[in-house]
Amino acid sequence: MWFLEKVVCGSHNHPIPESLLSHSYVGHLTEEEENIVESLTQIPLEDILDSIDGFISSKSLHSYTSSISFFNGTDFSEWKENVEFTLGVQDIDLALQIEKRIIDDKSSTEDKDLLKKWERSDRLSIQLMRMHIDANIKESIPKPKNAKKFMEIVKERFKTADKSLAGKLMDDLTTMKYTGVRSMHQHVIEMRSISAKLTEMKLTVDENFLVQFILNSLPPQYAHFQVHYNTITEK
Numbered sequence: 001m002w003f004l005e006k007v008v009c010g011s012h013n014h015p016i017p018e019s020l021l022s023h024s025y026v027g028h029l030t031e032e033e034e035n036i037v038e039s040l041t042q043i044p045l046e047d048i049l050d051s052i053d054g055f056i057s058s059k060s061l062h063s064y065t066s067s068i069s070f071f072n073g074t075d076f077s078e079w080k081e082n083v084e085f086t087l088g089v090q091d092i093d094l095a096l097q098i099e100k101r102i103i104d105d106k107s108s109t110e111d112k113d114l115l116k117k118w119e120r121s122d123r124l125s126i127q128l129m130r131m132h133i134d135a136n137i138k139e140s141i142p143k144p145k146n147a148k149k150f151m152e153i154v155k156e157r158f159k160t161a162d163k164s165l166a167g168k169l170m171d172d173l174t175t176m177k178y179t180g181v182r183s184m185h186q187h188v189i190e191m192r193s194i195s196a197k198l199t200e201m202k203l204t205v206d207e208n209f210l211v212q213f214i215l216n217s218l219p220p221q222y223a224h225f226q227v228h229y230n231t232i233t234e235k
Contacts, residue, residue, distance in 0.1 A: 072134045074165045076158050077200050080151065087125055095122035095147040122147045166201050169194050176217050188214055
């Protein structure tokens with residue numbers, strides 16, 4: 001004999017099972033949920049996929065941008081390189097590569113799609129660059145016409161600062177001394193790193209000069225290194 005022990009969800013006469021996998025009630029939607037699903041059917045599938053792709057790209061972009069240091073008016077070359085790498089990896093650097101395409105009613109679908117991609121690249125590129133510029137500097141930079149112009153404005157504004165940094169790096173390279181606080185290996189790596197930064201700024205340091213700078217940075221007890229090096233180079 002059956003009797004109604006308990007009504008669950010208005011349609012069941014038994015307790016809710018521990019698992020709802022494959023259970024018929026799982027598929028039921030509320031009136032509000034049905035309205036949401038119906039509204040989604042009115043949106044083109046392409047737009048929905050673009051939105052999902054944009055969300056995924058923004059999350060991925062954030063993971064890359066976390067490695068970009070804030071530009072504070074010095075070392076523009078390194079900042080520019082990091083920005084271009086990040087935009088390139090995400091395939092949104094089109095606005096930095098080509099000029100905006102002008103289209104009209106006679107333009108092809110490919111041209112229209114390219115313009116759409118360019119506009120997205122331009123918008124995100126400007127946002128990314130502004131996000132990684134010191135607030136005080138950001139206020140002094142006029143509203144850019146596009147991402148490429150924005151990069152050029154920043155470069156021109158701080159060309160003098162970059163030259164000052166190059167002078168400081170060269171001074172560090174020629175006057176640095178090994179104190180023994182760190183290992184010899186770390187000391188050499190630091191000097192090579194300074195040389196690499198100068199190269200990025202179009203100031204290449206000849207390898208022979210770099211070796212000489214390193215030898216000159218060593219204290220008197222390492223004089224035999226200098227003698228040995230000179231003997232090798234003379235042969």
